[in-house]
Amino acid sequence: MSTVAELVSALAWPLAFVWFVHKYGNDVKELILRLSKVKLGNAEAEFTLGLKAVEDLANESPLVESSTNLPEEDIEFSKRMAQLERIADVSPRAAIMESWLLIEEAAGRAGFVQGASVPRINPALFIDWLVREGKIEKSTAILVDKMRKLRNEAAHLGDFELTKDEAERYLKIAVQISLLIIEPELPDM
Template identity: 40%
Template sequence: MEHFVEIIKAIAWPVAIVWVGYIFRTEVRQLLGRISSLKYKDMEANFDKQLAKAESEAKSITVTKKSTEDLSQTEQLLRIAEVSPRAAIVEAWTLIEMAASKKGLKAGVTLPRTSPKMIVDYLQLSGELPPNSIEIIEQLRKLRNQAVHMPDFAINQSEAERYLELAAKSAAVIGATES
């Protein structure tokens, strides 16, 4: 009988925690949705810190003009961010891809859209962008990869909106340097 009591004592807290987690599962999901960093074994991702670093570097970049098409796309992305911040980040990266593709086509270069890394490499090799722009685009690529490839990684709406702003600014810088 003593062994039975010891077993009950040993499993009481874990069972209680699982039971409370089950009862409040919707609240727990909402709480986990607010998490912007994740650490698992040797891998750690902190979206907010990396985004802040890219923003601080982007302050030195000035964009001369924004087309009405760019504003329309940005507005659409902001609407997507309200529903799914992760999807908005993935779509925001396409602004950079499209700007790089247009730049390559005008320069007579065929730019394969096989990987985001190839796009960054092409932009770096073109030599028309300032080095700090390339660094920002590379950081945006890494953040996009985290959003895409880390299923437990959650991004909130404000972080997605900040990412969208940087992606739109980077795409405008790439477009402004068109040949």
């Protein structure tokens, strides 16, 4: 009788585990994946939340819709946007980096000059300059600074994966900001 009791005792935990996995396996698997993603991808979660916050702020800011027809001289700008969308297919991180350059170049086109023989762009200086010159509002300046911070995360925190969707969402806002900087007069909406 003691052999049977020892056998039942030895099999109790493994059988309980098999039953638990059978009954709750999918839920446990989802929980483990979610926990491991948050644990291993904290930067990824922060970037996603930051991008959502930027999108909410962009919806409150007076931005130019990127779907507006661009003037004839901005055909190159349209080609560049298409190129950035193609880059997002291959490397979302690179697309985010290049999208930020649209904002820096728009500041230059709007008249911001820094540096002597070698032009340099300091985001804090050009954001302040854009506000002083009345090219953007303070709420838009906050948005541009948050975009800069997201770009920095994409550049310097390499331990997480960016998605094509995130890159395209970032690109859309970068295009809207750059159009606003270049053409501060908003169309009637």
